[in-house]
Amino acid sequence: MKDQKSHLLKALEKGIRYDGRGLTNFRPIILEKDVSKSAEGSCSVKIGNTEVIVGVKMGVETPYPDTPDSGNLMVNTELRPLSNPEFEPGPPGEKAIELARVIDRGIREAKAIDVKKLCVTKGEKVWSVIIDICSINDEGNLLDASGLGALIALKQTVFPKYEEGILYYEEKTKTHLPIIREPLPVTVYKIGKYFLVDPLSEEEKLADSRLTVAITKDNVLCALQKGGKEPLSIDDIDKMVKIAMKKATELRKII
Amino acid sequence: MVYKKRFDNRDWEELRPMEAKVGVVPRADGSALFKIGKTVAIAAVYGPRDLHPKFLQNPSSGILRCDYNMLPFSGHGERVRPGGSRRSKEISMVMENSLLPVLDLKDYPNTVIDVFVDLPQTDAGTRCAAITAASMALADAGLHMKDLVSAVAVGKVGDKIVADLTYDEESYEEGCTDIPVAILPNSGQITLLQMDGEVSPEDLNNALQLAKKVCKQIYELQKKALKEQYKQ
Numbered sequence: 001m002k003d004q005k006s007h008l009l010k011a012l013e014k015g016i017r018y019d020g021r022g023l024t025n026f027r028p029i030i031l032e033k034d035v036s037k038s039a040e041g042s043c044s045v046k047i048g049n050t051e052v053i054v055g056v057k058m059g060v061e062t063p064y065p066d067t068p069d070s071g072n073l074m075v076n077t078e079l080r081p082l083s084n085p086e087f088e089p090g091p092p093g094e095k096a097i098e099l100a101r102v103i104d105r106g107i108r109e110a111k112a113i114d115v116k117k118l119c120v121t122k123g124e125k126v127w128s129v130i131i132d133i134c135s136i137n138d139e140g141n142l143l144d145a146s147g148l149g150a151l152i153a154l155k156q157t158v159f160p161k162y163e164e165g166i167l168y169y170e171e172k173t174k175t176h177l178p179i180i181r182e183p184l185p186v187t188v189y190k191i192g193k194y195f196l197v198d199p200l201s202e203e204e205k206l207a208d209s210r211l212t213v214a215i216t217k218d219n220v221l222c223a224l225q226k227g228g229k230e231p232l233s234i235d236d237i238d239k240m241v242k243i244a245m246k247k248a249t250e251l252r253k254i255i
Numbered sequence: 256m257v258y259k260k261r262f263d264n265r266d267w268e269e270l271r272p273m274e275a276k277v278g279v280v281p282r283a284d285g286s287a288l289f290k291i292g293k294t295v296a297i298a299a300v301y302g303p304r305d306l307h308p309k310f311l312q313n314p315s316s317g318i319l320r321c322d323y324n325m326l327p328f329s330g331h332g333e334r335v336r337p338g339g340s341r342r343s344k345e346i347s348m349v350m351e352n353s354l355l356p357v358l359d360l361k362d363y364p365n366t367v368i369d370v371f372v373d374l375p376q377t378d379a380g381t382r383c384a385a386i387t388a389a390s391m392a393l394a395d396a397g398l399h400m401k402d403l404v405s406a407v408a409v410g411k412v413g414d415k416i417v418a419d420l421t422y423d424e425e426s427y428e429e430g431c432t433d434i435p436v437a438i439l440p441n442s443g444q445i446t447l448l449q450m451d452g453e454v455s456p457e458d459l460n461n462a463l464q465l466a467k468k469v470c471k472q473i474y475e476l477q478k479k480a481l482k483e484q485y486k487q
Contacts, residue, residue, distance in 0.1 A: 036376040037293055039328035049281045053375050055328025078337055081322065082299035082371035084282060089322050089371075091338060130334055132327040134373065136297060137280045169332045 005191075005206045012194045018203065019048075023196040024243055029148075029254055033156055040172065041157025044136075045149040047198060051083075051136040054149035056129060056157045056177075060167060063119070063126040071118020072128040075104035077146065083135040084201075099143060102185065102225045103133065103150050106214030110183035110222035112154065117178040120162070129157070129177065140200040143212055144251075147185035152255060155179055183222050184251055185214040186244040190232065195240060197247055211237065213244035217252065258413025262423045263292075270407070270419045270469055275387075275480035277395045285396025287480065289388035292421060293378035298388035300396040303366035317363030321350040321370045323385050329377045331422055346382045353386050353406070353437040353447035359399045368398065379422045379433075380408045386437050386447065391477050395484065403477050405470040406437035406447060409462040411454055416461050418469045434459070436466040440474035443467055 008018075015023065027048030036042040039055035061072055077100040081087045092100070107113065118127035131153065133146045154177060161171040189199050189207040199207060209228030216222055221241065226232060232240070265271070271292030280286035283299035290296075306312050323346040327337050350370070360368065370392065372385040383406035390404035410417060411432040412424045425431055432452030438445055445463070454462070 036295075036326070036328055038330060038376050038378075042328065042375075051280075053326065055326060055375070057328045057334035059333060076327065076337065078326070080324070080371065080373055081301075081369070082280060082283065082286075082297065082373055085301050085304070089324075089339075130327070132334075132337070134326050134375070136373070137282045139282055167332075 004202070008203065008206055009192045009194075012191060012196070017196070018200055023194060024247065026198040026247070026251070031152060031254065033152065040160060041153045041155070041177070043149055043152040043156060045145045045152070047141055047145050049137055049139040050141055050145050052142060052145045052149050053134045053136055054146070054153040055132050055134075056153050057132070058157070058160060059128045059130070060120060060125050060162060061128045062124060067115070068123040069119040069126070070115040071113070071126045073104070073108060073113065073115070074128065075100045075107065075131045075150065076133070077103075078132060078134040079138070079142075080135050084138040087135075087138070098225070098227070099146060100133065102143065102212050102223065103131070103146055105223040105225075106147060106183040106185050107150065107154070110181045110214065110216050112179060112181050112183050114178035114180050127159070138201065140204050141187065141198045143187045144185060144198065147214070148251065151182055151184055181216050183214045183216050184248045185212050185223070186247045186251065187212040188240040188243045190228075190230070190236060190240070195243055197243065211240045211244070213241055215245055215248040219245060258415045258427065258429075261417065263421060267415055267417050268465060268469060270472060271421070273473065273476055275391065275476045277391055277480045277484035283392070285392045285394070287388045287391035287395060289384050289391065291380060291384050291419065293376055294374070294380050294384045295376045296372050296374050296381065296384040296388040298370060298372045298385065298392040300368060300370050300392045302368035302396070303363035304369070306365060306367035312365040314364050315361070317360035317366040317368055319351050319355050319358060319360065319368050319370065321347045321354070321372070321389065323347045323350055323372050323382065325374045325377060325381065329374050331377070346385070349447055349449065350382065350386055350389060354389055354393065354404055356444070356446050357390070357401045357404055357439060358393065359401070362399070368393070379420050379425050380435070382447070383407050383435050383437065387473055387477065391481060394481055402439040402441045403474060404437050404446060405440050405473040405477060406435065407466055407469055407473060408433055408435045409466045409469075410434045410452065411458060411462065416458060416465060418465055434462050434466070436463065438467055438470045440470055
């Protein structure tokens with residue numbers, strides 16, 4: 001591990017990464033929309049070899065008592081054991097929970113969905129939006145792939161038909177989910193004194209710390225999450241936020 | 256009891272459009288995708304690898320472990336709660352039984368071969384699609400195999416014997432019998448047989464003959480996908 005790290009640092013000093021990319025370059029991104037007809041909205045995101053499938057299911061539920069006229073949002077991550085030899089079947093571990101919560105916060109805090117429009121009967125029935133993020137192949141940077149996937153899947157989502165208290169999942173309407181803002185998370189990693197984005201699995205493991213920054217279209221930061229064992233200085237954070245903002249603008253072009 | 260025409264206009268013995276692809280999960284030791292109609296199965300194989308906890312190890316052979324999983328948004332209607340169900344446990348077990356006969360795991364004592372199958376989208380026939388994909392993934396992983404395994408659901412909708420039932424057919428009001436079958440295409444041996452519904456012994460025989468016949472088409476596609484992956 002230690003040897004690997006000094007090897008990586010030596011390479012980074014020369015501005016080289018394991019796969020020859022520059023420090024702040026993403027791998028090629030391939031998006032495919034509507035990959036699951038049974039979901040109300042779905043997409044697959046490939047960043048290099050890393051792949052996630054995101055599906056959105058809608059339902060009608062009772063609202064939470066403190067938000068009687070707002071729809072419910074839930075984000076769940078399934079780190080499927082098929083995507084990485086280190087993932088095991090069973091209930092979500094801390095990695096999966098952190099990932100889901102970071103994506104959830106970005107969407108919730110940016111007020112991406114107009115939740116008031118998801119109210120059916122105040123205090124009784126509201127729409128629920130459940131985003132499931134499933135890893136298919138993990139070769140690093142599931143975080144950004146998931147964030148990108150969640151946003152695209154939400155934009156694809158249409159309401160199923162709902163009449164007199166019955167949901168007809170097989171009949172999809174043409175009404176899209178009311179998306180008013182579009183948060184996008186970008187994660188910047190720090191290894192030694194170097195900052196990089198879109199890490200491979202090996203780089204992810206060797207990173208000292210990371211910062212996920214969720215950014216709206218109008219460049220407002222709407223969620224942050226620092227990860228990793230090592231501390232960051234304010235100066236580090238400034239730099240990382242700047243890199244994230246620049247990358248978010250680039251990523252938006254491909255949506 | 257007359258089923259005049261199939262809901263999707265197919266012939267009685269016609270399979271839905273299929274697609275097979277090998278190597279879809281680069282991280283895995285072997286992987287494959289199999290699509291039949293709207294049912295999509297992605298299979299990945301890891302192993303032979305260390306098996307924990309240790310008491311599960313078999314000193315005279317490796318073991319096969321399958322995990323069948325519908326993704327939460329893949330079902331008809333409501334979201335499927337993640338985390339497995341009695342149904343997924345049973346399907347995982349019958350998958351193991353249907354794949355094990357083609358494997359020779361004597362060379363890998365104390366290890367496990369893990370087969371994970373995830374389904375992003377479903378329209379009936381999921382266990383058969385899962386087995387078909389898994390057998391390609393096992394071959395892609397380079398394991399010794401006596402044969403591939405091809406699987407399809409046959410059955411009776413109304414008064415007609417049909418191949419590759421859809422969800423609409425399974426819920427046909429006037430009766431439907433669903434018979435998922437896995438076949439070793441070269442020997443014709445059956446490694447998966449289940450049935451939901453009613454059938455006469457003659458019709459069962461006819462249905463199994465039909466399964467054997469249409470599995471050949473699946474087998475050809477499986478071989479083609481594997482060759483495609485390993486052509487120079």
